Structure formats: C-alpha cells, structure tokens
Amino acid sequence: MDQTRxxxxxxxxxxxxxxxxxxxxxxxxxxxxxxDWNQNAFGAKNLKDAFDALGAANxxxxxDIAMVAPEIAENGAVVPIGAVSKxxxxxxxxxxxxxxxxxxxxxxxxxxxxxxxxxxxxKLAQTSDVHILVKANGKFxxxxxxxxxxxxxxxx
Amino acid sequence: MNRREFLHxxxxxxxxxxxxxxxSGRAHAQNAAQFYDLPRYGNVHLLHFTDCHAQLxxxxxxxxxxxxxxxxxxxxxxxxxxxxxxxxxxxxxxTAEAYALTYLDFEHAARTYGKVGGFAHxxxxxxxxxxxxxxxxxxxGGDTWxxxxxxxxxxxxxxxxxxxxxxxxxxxxxxxFTLGAERVRQVVENDFKGxxxxxxQNIKTADFGDPVFPPYVIKAINGVPVAIVGQAFPYTPIANxxxxxxxxxxxxxxxxxxxxxxxxxxxxxxxxxxxxHNGMDVDLKLATRVRGIDAILGGHTxxxxxxxxxxxxxxxxxxxxxxxxxxxxxxxxxxxxxGGKLADFRYRLLPxxxxxxxxxxxxxxxxxxxxxPYAARLGxxxxxxxxxxxxxxxxxxxxxxLILEGLMAEKDAPIAFSPGFCWGTSLLPGEPILMEHxxxxxxxxxxxxxxxxxxxxxxxxxLEDVADNLFNPDPYYQQGGxxxxxxxxxxxxxxNARAGGRISAMSIRGKPLEAGKTYKVxxxxxxxxxxxxAGGEPIWDLMARHLRGRKVVKPLQLELPRLKGxxxxxxxx
Numbered sequence: 001m002d003q004t005r006x007x008x009x010x011x012x013x014x015x016x017x018x019x020x021x022x023x024x025x026x027x028x029x030x031x032x033x034x035x036d037w038n039q040n041a042f043g044a045k046n047l048k049d050a051f052d053a054l055g056a057a058n059x060x061x062x063x064d065i066a067m068v069a070p071e072i073a074e075n076g077a078v079v080p081i082g083a084v085s086k087x088x089x090x091x092x093x094x095x096x097x098x099x100x101x102x103x104x105x106x107x108x109x110x111x112x113x114x115x116x117x118x119x120x121x122x123k124l125a126q127t128s129d130v131h132i133l134v135k136a137n138g139k140f141x142x143x144x145x146x147x148x149x150x151x152x153x154x155x156x
Numbered sequence: 157m158n159r160r161e162f163l164h165x166x167x168x169x170x171x172x173x174x175x176x177x178x179x180s181g182r183a184h185a186q187n188a189a190q191f192y193d194l195p196r197y198g199n200v201h202l203l204h205f206t207d208c209h210a211q212l213x214x215x216x217x218x219x220x221x222x223x224x225x226x227x228x229x230x231x232x233x234x235x236x237x238x239x240x241x242x243x244x245x246x247x248x249x250x251t252a253e254a255y256a257l258t259y260l261d262f263e264h265a266a267r268t269y270g271k272v273g274g275f276a277h278x279x280x281x282x283x284x285x286x287x288x289x290x291x292x293x294x295x296x297g298g299d300t301w302x303x304x305x306x307x308x309x310x311x312x313x314x315x316x317x318x319x320x321x322x323x324x325x326x327x328x329x330x331x332x333f334t335l336g337a338e339r340v341r342q343v344v345e346n347d348f349k350g351x352x353x354x355x356x357q358n359i360k361t362a363d364f365g366d367p368v369f370p371p372y373v374i375k376a377i378n379g380v381p382v383a384i385v386g387q388a389f390p391y392t393p394i395a396n397x398x399x400x401x402x403x404x405x406x407x408x409x410x411x412x413x414x415x416x417x418x419x420x421x422x423x424x425x426x427x428x429x430x431x432x433h434n435g436m437d438v439d440l441k442l443a444t445r446v447r448g449i450d451a452i453l454g455g456h457t458x459x460x461x462x463x464x465x466x467x468x469x470x471x472x473x474x475x476x477x478x479x480x481x482x483x484x485x486x487x488x489x490x491x492x493x494x495g496g497k498l499a500d501f502r503y504r505l506l507p508x509x510x511x512x513x514x515x516x517x518x519x520x521x522x523x524x525x526x527x528x529p530y531a532a533r534l535g536x537x538x539x540x541x542x543x544x545x546x547x548x549x550x551x552x553x554x555x556x557x558l559i560l561e562g563l564m565a566e567k568d569a570p571i572a573f574s575p576g577f578c579w580g581t582s583l584l585p586g587e588p589i590l591m592e593h594x595x596x597x598x599x600x601x602x603x604x605x606x607x608x609x610x611x612x613x614x615x616x617x618x619l620e621d622v623a624d625n626l627f628n629p630d631p632y633y634q635q636g637g638x639x640x641x642x643x644x645x646x647x648x649x650x651x652n653a654r655a656g657g658r659i660s661a662m663s664i665r666g667k668p669l670e671a672g673k674t675y676k677v678x679x680x681x682x683x684x685x686x687x688x689x690a691g692g693e694p695i696w697d698l699m700a701r702h703l704r705g706r707k708v709v710k711p712l713q714l715e716l717p718r719l720k721g722x723x724x725x726x727x728x729x
Contacts, residue, residue: 004366006403070407071632074393080405127655148633151621152394153575153683 041104047131050096050103055140056133062087062141067132069145073124076149081105081130082119089137090116098144099128124149179252179269183277183514191512192284197502198492199378200427201292203285205278206455207481209303209331209579210315211596212523214271214510216582217482218546219460221259224727225437226651227629231726234436234459234478240726245462256484256507257460259729263544263584273483273508275318276515276523281486281508282322283516289490291377293325295384296352297455297479298433302331303579305534305595306526311335314526316347321522326353326373330389330396330433330456334601337401344369355386355431357416358409368404371416374425380493383420385449387413387432389456391635397602399685408438408632410445417448426496429453429489436478437631440465447471450498451489454478456636458548458578460485462505477503482581484508534592538703541589543711547580547597550626550727551649552641555580555597557712559680559695560643562702567607567678570664571615571645575681576622576638589709594699598680604692605680612662612669615677619647619659627651627658643715645669650720661718 044050051057068082083093093116094107105122116134124130127148134141178187225235236244238258247253255265256272286292296319301312312335319327327348332340344354357371372385390408393401417428427450432439435456443452448471451464460480467474479487490502527534547553556574563572580597583589610618618640625635639649648661662669669675680695703709722728 004361004368005364006361006366068411071630072391072394072407072635074405074407075398146633148624148628150394150625150635151618152398153396153681 036109038107041107042102044103045101047096047098047103051133054094054104054107054133056135056142059133059140059142062134062143065132065134065141065143067130067143067145068119069130069147071146072148072150076124076126078121079124079147080119081122082117083132083134085110085116085134085136085141087116087134087136087141090134091137092135093118094133095120095122096131096133097122097124097128098131100125179509179511183511188280188284188513191509192281192506194285194288194488194504194506196288197490198500200380200382200491200493201289201377202295202429202451202453202489202491203282203292204295204297204431204453204477204479204487204489205483205485206297206433206453206479207299207458207579208273208483209299209481210301210307210312210599211273211304211483211581212275212306212314212318212526214274214277215482215596216266216271216584217273217484218262218544218548218582219257219259220549221729222550222727223459224550224627224651224722224725226627229437229440229631233465234457234461235725235727237727238729240729247462252509253462253507256509257462262582266584269509270511272510274510274515275322275483276520277510277513278483278486278508279322279516279519280513281506285486285488286323293375293377293382293384294323295429295431295453296324296327297431297453298327298329298388299331299455299481299579300327300329302334303482303596303599305592305599306530308595308599308601309530310526311339312343316343317526318519318522320347320351321519324352325375326355326384326386326431328354328356328386328388328431328433330392333388333392333401333404334396335400336601337404353384355384356388357385357412358390358406359388360405362403362405365405371412372420374420374423380426381424382427382429383417383423383425385413385416385420385428385430387430387434389433389636390438395635395637395683397683397685399688400601408434408442410442413442414446414448417446421448426493427491427498432456435631435634435636436461436476437634438636439476439478440467441631443467443474443476444469449474450491451475451477451501453487453489455481460505464503475501475503477505479505481579534590534595536591536700537588538591538594538700539589539706539709541583541585541587541709543585543709544582545589545709546582548578548638550576550638551716552714553580554712554714555583556641557643557714558709559597559699560641560715561712562699563605563678563680564643566698566702567605567676569607569644569676569678571675571677572643573618573677573679574641574643576626576640578636578638585711589703591696591700594696594703598695598699600681602681602683602687603694603696604682604687604690605678605695605698606682606687606690606692607676607678609674610677611672611674613671615645615669615675616659616662616671619662620656623649623651623658624655628655642717646715647717648720649717652721
C-alpha cells in the first residue's frame, strides 16, 4: 500500500525531481507561457463567446476524443479532467466548462510528435457540461459530458 | 447462458419450501441441513454477503414497500416491491422466502418465521456450504464495520474479528472508510495481513492517481484461477464526509476497471468476478460497458434479488446479483469453468433464518465476549413501541419519522431533515426500544445534530439535489441511498421530471414555503468538516432523551410526499 509516488517523493526529496522535469523541458518558463495567452478566449463570459474567440464556431462531434471526467465531482473546487485525442494531426486540446463564469478553463498546444493526452484539475461552479475541444489540421472537433456538483450527504 | 437456463435459475428460487413446523422450537442441525440442502454444481464456488451493517446478532428487517425505478429501470428488478417482486421471481406468497424478500404481512410473518441473520447462524451456514463445496471463497461486499453500537465503540474491531473467524477471503468497502483512512489501513495492514484481501481498483491517491489497494486478487479454486476484482463505493467522499478520506479519489472508472480485468485475464484468470459496492442500477449499466467480467456480486442498494440479471456486452455476458443487507442473505454462486471459460452457472440467494440454523459455538462466544463490556449500555430500555418501527423505503420509514419528531421537539424547530440511510433494523409492535436499537439507526462517526437557518430556496435546492441522486435517469449519476426524510414540510415529488424540477408544492403547516423566508431546520449527520468542531449533540443522546421522556411510542403516521407520475410503477405498493 505504500508504493505510491507521494511516498517515493517524500523519501527522495522533491527538489531534485522538479529540477529534472525543468531540465527535460516539461516545465516552461513564465515568459513562454505568456506569449501564447489568448486573452479573448480566456476572458469570454460564456461558452459561445469562448468557442468564437478560439475560432471554433463550427465544430464536429467526435467519438475519437476520450474524456476522463467523473460523473459526480468529489470536490467541485478540484475536478480532475483528462482528454486523449485519437484524431490525426491534433494541434491543441481545450477544456471548457459551460456554466462557469469564464468558460475556457485550459488550452494545451500539442507540438507535432507529442502524444495528444492531457489532464488537469478544474473548478466547477455548479453542475455543468464539460466540453473538450480538439483542433486538428485546422478543423475543430468536440465531445462533452455532464459533471454533477452536489451538496453531498445522505448516501447509503 | 441461454434463455432456457435463465428460466431454470428462476425456477430454483421457488423450489425451496419447508413445513412451517420447522420454524418453531429450537434451531436444529437437521432442519438446517434439509432447508439449506443445495447440491454442489460446477467447480468454482463463491459465497457472498454484503451490507451486513455490523449486525452480529439476529434481527428483524422489513424490506421496502417503496423502491421506485425510473427511466430504463422502471418496472425492472431491483425496483419491484411486494407481490410484484414475488411474481417476477416465482416465489409463493406467505412462505418463509416471501417473508425474507418482501414487506408483505411483515409483523405476522416475523412472528411466524423468526429473526434473520446473525453471525453465529451465518457461520453455521457458511460451514455447511463450504463442507459441500471444497475450495469455496467467502466474499464480503462491504458496509461491514458500521451500523451497530459495538462496531462504533470498537472502531469496527468486533466486525474485523468476526469476519476473520467467519473465514472471509476477500473484501471491498464503503462505510468502512467513515472510520477514517488510517483505521482502514491499520486493519488491512495488520489484522487482515495474510488472511483477508482488501481489493478496490477504483481508489487512487488524489495527488498522483496511484492505487491505494490491490485492484484484484487471483485465487485458485479447485485448480481454476479466479480473479476477484474490487469496486468500492464510488461516491464515498460525496455521500459521506470527504475529510475521512482526504487523500483518496474514488469514482466509476471504466477504463481502470477494464485494465484490471484484462490484466487478470492475461495473468491466467479463467473466471473474473467483480466484488462491487456500486449499487445494482450502476452495476447493471457497468455490465453493458465493461468486457470480460463473468459475474458482478453486488451490494450497496440492499436489494435481495433471488436471481441474477444476465447482461449482454461486447465481450459476452455478465451476471449481476445483489445480496440484500443486514446479514439476511448469503448468495451462493456455482460456476462450471471448462476449457478456460465459463460454461454454465447456478445461483441461489439463501435467507439466513436463525430459527433453522443453530448458532455456531465459536462465533457465539466471540459475539458474547465483544458485547459483555457494553451490556448495560446496550440494554438500557428507552421506551416501548406500540407500532412497527422500520427505516427502509425511498421516502420515509417509521423509525425515521420518530427521529424527525425527536429532532423537531428537542430542537424546537418546525422542520427536520434526517438522511436517507438504507440500513437500520426493525422492531415489532410491543417491543422495548433499547439503546442498542437506537444505535442501529444512528451509529456513525459524524452523528452531530444542528439547527440551521435555511431559506425556502435553500430547502428546495437540497431536496432537488437529493432527489436527483435517487432519480437521475442515468444510474452513474445516482448515489444509492434513499430520499432525505423531511419532517414538518409537505411537498410533491415528480421522479420523472428533470433535475431541478422534481420538487413542488412545498408547504409548512398548510402555508406555502416562501423562497426568501428563513426557517429553522433541525438535522444530523453533516458531511462538512466544520460540523466536527461545532459541538453538536450526537443524535443518539438527543433521541435517548426524547424516548425516555416519551416512554410509549404510539403507532406513527408517516410524513410522505405526494407522488406524481408513479401510478402503475411496480416499485411502490
């Protein structure tokens, strides 16, 4: 039961690992991040505006996007969302929360030759559809799933 | 498993009959041998109990007369009650089996056939079945370390010891986690070490997603490698306090489960069993989507189902069972595994009748020893009940009605909420209400009572939220459990409506509830961590005081919502 990465990190000290990740290019500097920031999309107050700002007004529903998301969030403040695209030529993957005050939660650029698989934690203000938007060869593809945020209690 | 074989299984459920005389007098080994004579079939044998809720001694347990199924589940097992359930499974009314499976004529049937369950009686049954089924494994579906005074006061140690003595081989969990992650670890790493495998592929660390428990275990039964995969209750941190298991994620993770099944097969497993605490509706959906599972032995929703459902999926067929609660039943699954795969099966859900099964002396002595230090406290007589007391049912039960009345009276609140727990034993008219019985309804690690000012709007949001956990058309969005019990407030419920639109016509003492007005609401069992330090009186202290003052509890009138759109639903009688 103790062979978890948490314990390995505790044992090994985490500073060394972070340095390793940075060296390997897995952590980018702030300057690099700022250059790609799409203020219009991240500032959009609703789902439609966010899609428009991403240039994704026209989208095709796709079964080739696998979304990993809970049906019911254990904690609406940190909901693990993942996406894997099997669409050839995937250039970017974005996560949008329909009912959040700002719909676009994350956008990942996928450099050529990279496995198009991402995961992160997002905050859900309330029960909402979560959309995954994939850009591949200049076209947009989408899948969605409802994630419930509940008061809890009363079970079992 | 074709249709003919399925009918054969149903027929078997009706086959066991026994003269009434056997239920009077002392339990006798001969009666047990006759009633429980179950010919061995095949080469792989699995015995399964689930949701016993720490009931070490025989108890009464009235099955629900409201267990509504909505959307695709309307009119389908397990959402059948009373006569509809008996008809569906070919069980004769007014028999011992009908008593075990339904609420029908409960008081009379209870006095005729006696108490059910009890670990000493279960132990006798397990021994008898194991004697005729060499290599049989005993599987515990969880909700074992919670539900009684002694389990709470010993932090589940009484049940841990009883399960070891009973010979449990593999276990998964739910309410176990409300003892806290550290306590679970402690038991698994010490008491269970080398004896009981605790499996759960859907529990991972919240930081890196690493597995916390082994996903499955492979055991050879008569030379056949069999994998038992664990599925813990997916919504533990939502239905119960998150702070008990702050570093663990749960959930329904089809991909993780598929990987575990595939890995077990690759490792040589010729049969794969999912020991599940999902609840039956979730299991029925899961069985359509995950390949390679031969049988899901399920629990959580406390459905005593006499025959398995057979579900088609891309990989073949999967059996789905549910084995009731409170120690009432033992499921027996015999598999014939030939040439590396499942050829055929037999399943029986055996009621544990304490009047037929003599108590196993070793288990009885353990139970007596566990209870001895607490005898005076357990045995305190609080009041006498003139009516039948029970909890189970979608909307309310008489024991919950009593708790609601106690909360409103003791907290001087016009409205009370009580959680829709499915556990809690029954009491017959004329019986004393002992402290032990009160604890059977309330023994949890977050028993705090409170009075909260809530607006009418908040009250509606809460009722809608819980109703959606019960009646969402997609089982993956349900949590199991029943509707929150509501005292002082009447409402209409339309289970078929969409989320947010099921609750209407809310009124308090004949006046409509006002959205903007604040009302005093009494309640207990808060899941928020802040409640732990708020100093709320435990519900059992409040109710013990209420009962001592009340002395006699007259038959209670249930407060129930008006239902819309449920005419003809086989889940209500």
